[in-house]
Amino acid sequence: xxxxxxxxxxxxxxxxxxxxxxxxxxxxxxxxxxxxxxxxxxxxxxxxxxxxxxxxxxxxxxxxxxxxxxxxxxxxxxxxxxxxxxxxxxxxxxxxxxxxxxxxxxxxxxxxxxxxxx
Numbered sequence: 001x002x003x004x005x006x007x008x009x010x011x012x013x014x015x016x017x018x019x020x021x022x023x024x025x026x027x028x029x030x031x032x033x034x035x036x037x038x039x040x041x042x043x044x045x046x047x048x049x050x051x052x053x054x055x056x057x058x059x060x061x062x063x064x065x066x067x068x069x070x071x072x073x074x075x076x077x078x079x080x081x082x083x084x085x086x087x088x089x090x091x092x093x094x095x096x097x098x099x100x101x102x103x104x105x106x107x108x109x110x111x112x113x114x115x116x117x118x
Contacts, residue, residue, distance in 0.1 A: 091113055
């Protein structure tokens with residue numbers, strides 16, 4: 001399975017208005033990759049929460065890489081150094097691209113929660 005931010009479409013959904021983070025690394029078996037992540041332009045909260053910007057933030061950069069992941073591999077996300085703003089709860093989702101990961105805009109109902117914190 002190939003992952004990029006298009007597949008991951010990493011969504012860190014803040015459950016309070018003041019909690020927000022920048023997840024800028026995909027971690028697979030402890031190896032960090034920033035090229036497979038759509039890098040956000042800023043860390044401002046997305047408003048309204050019904051916006052399509054909730055998928056990958058507002059105007060993220062394009063991911064230039066994909067990463068192969070096998071069943072049983074460890075997947076994680078790294079937070080930019082010094083980029084934890086206003087700590088708060090988060091929910092992290094992955095989404096399976098219906099076709100090429102590079103062409104997927106994150107739309108659809110194929111998202112599933114992989115982690116949440118409170």
